[in-house]
Amino acid sequence: MNRHRVVIVGAGFGGLFAAKALRRADVDVTLINGTTYHLFQPLLYQVATGILSEGEVAPPIREILRRQDNVDVRLGWVRDVDVEARTVEVAGPGVSYTVGYDSLIFAAGSSQSYFGNDGFAADAPGMKSVDDALELRARIFHAFEIADLQTDPADVERWMTFVIVGAGPTGTEMAGQIAELAHRTLPGQYRHIDPHRARIVLVDAVGAVLNTFGDQLSTRALRELHQLGVEVELNTTVVGVDPEGIDVETVRGRERIPAMTKVWAAGVSAPPLARRLAEATGASTDRAGRILVEPDTTIPGHPEIFVVGDLMALPGRDGRQLPGVAQVAIQSGRYAAGQIRARLAGRTAERPFRYFDKGSLAVISRFSAVASIGRLRLSGFPAWLIWLVVHLFYLVGFKNRVSAVLHWAVSFLGRGRSERVTTLQQVYARTAMRDFGDPFAHPGDGAGSTAVGAGAGSPRTSR
């Protein structure tokens, strides 16, 4: 009855791995998440381009934790924290509730950032949620369908131009997959257009693709993108987005790219809930709105509140902020759980959190990736094999692994895409949510994809 109560906000990598690490602890865990599923964000681009189904990257949280008796999974968006009463306020579907805690782990992740230009979101969706990926899937596949119906060559070109903003791993992966769609999957299926003629433009404000991977891999990735037929526009800043195109500032001056399909893969910022947490606790935030934490990932003056994953701002050994990547979230989530266990066992002075960097991977096309692991730099097929093994290992659930492998075989060994279905309901429901507000997400909770941007900042450069 009087067990220590741990509340975890968010069931992404940080929250889920924290909950799992408390499996044998003498605590009651309440895991609150705004969706019913744990989302494997690194594979969202494959949902958007028809390789994987949404179910394969988003298994139900309840199913993952069904054998862990000390966890109560609850659906809802946490809206506020009362640090005096030690409670969190939650908005569920048609019901609001309050949950008390003794220890609180905040793992609410990050939102898409448009660097203060939130108006871009309607015409250049980001990729942070299943809804985003399905919307993008509809936009990408329908662009070819609509192009096939056009009679004016300028309209055909506008529908067959795809602009991806942000040449980090997500943007690069997205550009590579749209190119593969155009050159391998769709040719031969249309009678009025030639999908080979699709124009795929990858834009970034900095001067390199995958710039956190270093010069050697960045150059290699650029070469591969060119071979795939992707136009790469570096040192190019987006200054306007509208339904029919995108305006950019390049070294040549201001230019317009007519394009009906735009994808935003350029930036992240903390969800608005971070601001409320900072106000409630007196914590400071960094430029992107992330909470500055102590070396043990707690909020200064609040040893009972941990912040982990993308939401946490903590310098690594090199003095730079730890990047917003899955491994930081997993390791910090496990660490916070370990701290709680240690405290309950009467051990107080545990070691500070140390991130172990296992390396970075990015796929460019089938059988081709880049990998930076310690001092090792790999590209091409060996890097792609590592990518395959790592993603299979971390994909949650045996069923999902088996079906993902089958779908990868269809797309990588063959030319097909198993998941090309898009429904009208997806398109209209999303529009309705934008117009009328998601009935159970509250504005400002970071629940939707059109989350508020953090203002200034460079495109996301690290994962």
Ligand SMILES: Cc1cc2nc3c(=O)[nH]c(=O)nc-3n(C[C@H](O)[C@H](O)[C@H](O)COP(=O)(O)OP(=O)(O)OC[C@H]3O[C@@H](n4cnc5c(N)ncnc54)[C@H](O)[C@@H]3O)c2cc1C
């Ligand atoms: C498209 C994309 C591709 C990526 N690719 C890679 C990659 O290849 N490699 C890599 O290492 N990293 C990658 N990342 C980054 C990686 O996914 C994140 O660093 C990681 O998911 C962070 O984990 P987290 O637990 O902090 O947050 P998340 O995984 O984002 O989880 C946060 C959870 O909190 C929930 N939540 C948010 N607000 C609330 C609230 N108010 N109330 C209740 N629940 C809430 C959300 O629903 C979500 O389930 C990618 C990210 C994206 C978007």
